[in-house]
Amino acid sequence: MSNSKILANGVDVYYGSKQALFGISMDIKEKEVTALIGPSGCGKSTFLRCINRMNDLIEICKVSGSIKVDNEEIISEKTDVVSLRSKIGMVFQKPNPFPKSIFDNVAYGPTIHGLVDSKNELEEIVHSSLKKAGLFDEVKDRLNEPGTSLSGGQQQRLCIARAIAVNPEIILMDEPCSALDPIATAIIEELIDELRLNYTIIIVTHSMQQAARVSQKTCFFHLGELIETGETNKIFTNPDNTKTQDYITGRFG
Amino acid sequence: MNNSIAKEKIVSLRKKRSLEDMRFKYYGFTAMCLSLAVLVFLLYTIFSKGYTAFQKTIVLLEVDYNQEVLKLTPDSSDEDKEKGKFFRVKKQAIENFFPDLSKSDIKLVKKLFSINVDKEIKDYFLDNPEVINTKQQIWVTAHSDVDQLLKGNSRRDVPEDRRKLNDIQLSYVDQLVEENRVKQVFNNFFFTKADSRHPEIAGVAGSFMGSLFTLFTVFILSFPIAIGASVYLEEFAPKNRITELIEVNISNLAAVPSIVFGLLGLGVLLNVFGLPRSTPLVGGSVLALMTLPTIIIACRASLKAVPPSIKEGALAVGATKTQAVFHHVVPLALPGTLTGTIIGLAQALGETAPLIMIGMIAFIPNIPTGLTEPSAALPVQIYLWVESAERGFQEKSAAAIMVILIFLFMMNAIAVFLRNRFERKW
Numbered sequence: 001m002s003n004s005k006i007l008a009n010g011v012d013v014y015y016g017s018k019q020a021l022f023g024i025s026m027d028i029k030e031k032e033v034t035a036l037i038g039p040s041g042c043g044k045s046t047f048l049r050c051i052n053r054m055n056d057l058i059e060i061c062k063v064s065g066s067i068k069v070d071n072e073e074i075i076s077e078k079t080d081v082v083s084l085r086s087k088i089g090m091v092f093q094k095p096n097p098f099p100k101s102i103f104d105n106v107a108y109g110p111t112i113h114g115l116v117d118s119k120n121e122l123e124e125i126v127h128s129s130l131k132k133a134g135l136f137d138e139v140k141d142r143l144n145e146p147g148t149s150l151s152g153g154q155q156q157r158l159c160i161a162r163a164i165a166v167n168p169e170i171i172l173m174d175e176p177c178s179a180l181d182p183i184a185t186a187i188i189e190e191l192i193d194e195l196r197l198n199y200t201i202i203i204v205t206h207s208m209q210q211a212a213r214v215s216q217k218t219c220f221f222h223l224g225e226l227i228e229t230g231e232t233n234k235i236f237t238n239p240d241n242t243k244t245q246d247y248i249t250g251r252f253g
Numbered sequence: 254m255n256n257s258i259a260k261e262k263i264v265s266l267r268k269k270r271s272l273e274d275m276r277f278k279y280y281g282f283t284a285m286c287l288s289l290a291v292l293v294f295l296l297y298t299i300f301s302k303g304y305t306a307f308q309k310t311i312v313l314l315e316v317d318y319n320q321e322v323l324k325l326t327p328d329s330s331d332e333d334k335e336k337g338k339f340f341r342v343k344k345q346a347i348e349n350f351f352p353d354l355s356k357s358d359i360k361l362v363k364k365l366f367s368i369n370v371d372k373e374i375k376d377y378f379l380d381n382p383e384v385i386n387t388k389q390q391i392w393v394t395a396h397s398d399v400d401q402l403l404k405g406n407s408r409r410d411v412p413e414d415r416r417k418l419n420d421i422q423l424s425y426v427d428q429l430v431e432e433n434r435v436k437q438v439f440n441n442f443f444f445t446k447a448d449s450r451h452p453e454i455a456g457v458a459g460s461f462m463g464s465l466f467t468l469f470t471v472f473i474l475s476f477p478i479a480i481g482a483s484v485y486l487e488e489f490a491p492k493n494r495i496t497e498l499i500e501v502n503i504s505n506l507a508a509v510p511s512i513v514f515g516l517l518g519l520g521v522l523l524n525v526f527g528l529p530r531s532t533p534l535v536g537g538s539v540l541a542l543m544t545l546p547t548i549i550i551a552c553r554a555s556l557k558a559v560p561p562s563i564k565e566g567a568l569a570v571g572a573t574k575t576q577a578v579f580h581h582v583v584p585l586a587l588p589g590t591l592t593g594t595i596i597g598l599a600q601a602l603g604e605t606a607p608l609i610m611i612g613m614i615a616f617i618p619n620i621p622t623g624l625t626e627p628s629a630a631l632p633v634q635i636y637l638w639v640e641s642a643e644r645g646f647q648e649k650s651a652a653a654i655m656v657i658l659i660f661l662f663m664m665n666a667i668a669v670f671l672r673n674r675f676e677r678k679w
Contacts, residue, residue: 052569054565054568054569057565057568059492082571082572082573083571085568085569085570085571086570086571089569089570090569092562092565092566092569094562096560096562096563096565096566097566098563098566098567098581099563099585108567108570108572108580109570109571112570112571112572112576112580113571159566162566162570163569163570165570166570166571
C-alpha cells in the first residue's frame with residue numbers, strides 16, 4: 001500500500017452564493033491514476049482546480065475546507081501558490097501551447113524557475129521531457145517551429161511535456177482527450193499509463209471507458225457531492241451506490 | 254392535404270424572402286457607392302484646388318553684379334560679401350527689366366516680384382562669387398499675384414479695381430509670357446519653408462515639423478501610460494467599485510470634446526506650471542491627455558482578446574501573475590496595442606481646437622528644431638491659410654490638406670504593416 005499524496009477533507013466551493021462542491025473528502029495515493037467521473041456540472045473540474053489553486057483566477061470562487069499535499073495545507077492564505085504549481089502540473093481540456101516554438105514551450109517552466117544554469121542543461125531537460133511525453137521522435141527535427149503548428153494530439157502531448165519539464169510530482173488532467181480523435185486519445189492514454197510510474201495523476205474524464213482503461217481509483221461525483229470512491233475495477237463492476245450504478249450503465253448523465 | 258398547403262405557403266413566402274434579400278443587397282450596394290462617390294468628390298476637390306500649389310512661377314531677371322553697386326571687390330572676404338548691397342543690384346535690375354520705364358512703371362514692375370528676390374540674388378552671388386562684374390540671367394520667384402494669374406486662379410476679366418494687378422501690370426505679364434521670360438517649376442518652397450505672410454514663399458515645413466514634434470510628445474507620454482493603465486485594469490485590478498468607476502470614467506473621457514482638454518492645457522500647463530506657450534511640448538501633452546482614453550480602450554480590447562488559456566497555461570507551470578502577463582499576454586496583445594496607439598496618434602494629428610487654446614495658432618515663420626520652440630501644427634496651418642484673404646493661400650490650404658492626408662495614410666499603413674508583421678509570426 002502506497003502513501004497518501006493528497007488528502008482532502010470537507011472541501012466546500014462556492015461560486016458567489018451558489019455552492020458547487022459539498023464537503024468533498026478524498027484520499028489520493030502516490031503514483032496512481034485517479035479518475036474523476038460524473039455528469040457535466042457535477043464539480044469534478046472544480047475539485048481538480050482546487051488542488052493547484054487555479055480557482056484563484058476566478059474572482060467569485062471561494063474555497064474552504066482542507067486539502068493537504070504531502071501533509072502540507074494548501075487551502076490557506078500562506079500557501080506559496082507559485083511553488084505549489086511547480087509541484088503540481090496541469091494539462092487542460094483544450095491543448096494550449098504558447099504561441100512560441102516547440103522548444104520554448106517546454107523550456108519556459110524550467111527557465112522561470114531557474115532550474116537550469118546552462119544552455120546544454122536546458123536542452124537536456126527539454127529533450128528528456130519531450131521523450132517522456134512520447135513526442136520527441138516526431139518533433140526532434142523541428143524544435144524551432146511554432147507549437148501551434150502541431151496536430152491536436154501532438155499539441156496535447158507538448159502540453160504534457162511542458163508540465164513535466166518543471167519536474168512535478170502530481171499531474172492534473174482536465175479532460176485531456178475531449179478535443180482529440182480516437183487515435184490521439186489512445187496515444188495519450190498509453191502515455192498516462194507510462195507516466196504513472198513516476199507521477200501521481202488525477203484525470204477528469206467524461207469517457208467511462210477511458211476511466212476504466214487508465215485509472216486505478218475512480219471517484220464518482222454527482223451534483224457537487226462525492227458519491228462513491230474506490231478501486232476502478234470495483235466501481236465499474238460492482239458499485240455500492242445505486243446512483244453510480246445508474247451513471248455507469250448510462251441511465252443518466 | 255395539409256402538407257401541400259404548407260408547401261405552397263413556403264413557396265409563396267420564399268419569393269418574398271428572396272426579394273427581401275435582393276433589396277437589402279441593393280441598399281447596401283447603393284450606400285457603398287454613395288459613400289465612395291462622396292469620397293471621390295472630396296479627394297477630387299482637394300486635388301484640383303491644391304495641385305497648383307506644388308508649382309511656382311519664376312521670372313528671368315538680368316542682374317548686373319557690378320562691384321561699384323555692390324560696394325564689394327573681387328577680393329572681399331566672405332564676411333564682407335554677406336554685407337554686399339544686393340538691394341541696390343536688385344533695384345537696378347528691376348529698373349532695367351523693360352526698356353524705358355518711368356518711375357511709376359518701375360513701382361508696378363517691382364510688384365511683379367516676390368519679396369524673396371533680394372535673398373535669391375544674394376544667394377546666387379554667394380554660391381558663385383566669380384560672377385562679380387558680370388551680367389547674369391537669373392530665374393527668380395514671381396509675386397503670388399503673377400503666379401495666381403498664370404495658374405488661372407485669379408481672373409483677368411473683372412474690373413481693374415477688383416484685381417490685384419492693374420492693366421499695365423497685365424500687359425507686362427503678357428509680354429513676359431511672349432518673350433518666354435516666365436515659367437512654372439516645382440515649388441520647393443512649399444516643402445522647405447515655414448509659414449509666411451507672402452503666399453509664394455509660404456510652406457508646410459514648419460507646421461510639418463511642429464506636428465512631428467507634437468506627435469512624438471504624444472507617443473512618449475501616452476504609450477507607456479496607456480500600456481501600464483490597461484494592463485493593470487485588465488489583469489491586476491481588483492473587481493470592485495473603484496475600478497468600475499475608473500473604467501466608466503475612461504469611457505467618458507474618450508467622449509469629452511477636445512477643446513476642453515485645450516482649456517485644461519491653458520489653465521494648468523501654461524498658467525500653473527508655466528510651460529512655454531505655443532510649443533509642441535504643451536500641445537503634445539494636451540493631445541496625449543486627449544488620446545489616452547482612446548488608446549487605453551484599444552489596448553484593453555486587445556488584451557481581452559488574448560485567449561485566457563494561454564495565461565492559464567503559464568500559471569499552471571508556476572509562472573507568477575506578472576510573468577504570465579508580461580511573457581505571454583502582453584506580447585500577444587502587442588499588434589492590437591500598436592494599432593490602437595497609431596489610431597490615437599492619427600486622431601491627435603488631425604486635432605485643431607486644443608492647439609488653438611494653447612497658442613499653437615500663432616504666426617511662426619521659422620521651422621522649429623525642438624520640443625520647446627514655438628511652432629505651428631498641420632491642421633492649425635490649414636485653418637490659418639483657409640482664413641487668409643489672399644488668393645495664393647487657397648491652393649496652399651488644399652495642398653496642406655493633401656500633405657496631412659498622406660501623413661495619415663502613411664500612419665495607417667504603418668499600423669497595418671505592424672499588425673500583419675507581428676501576427677504573421679505564428
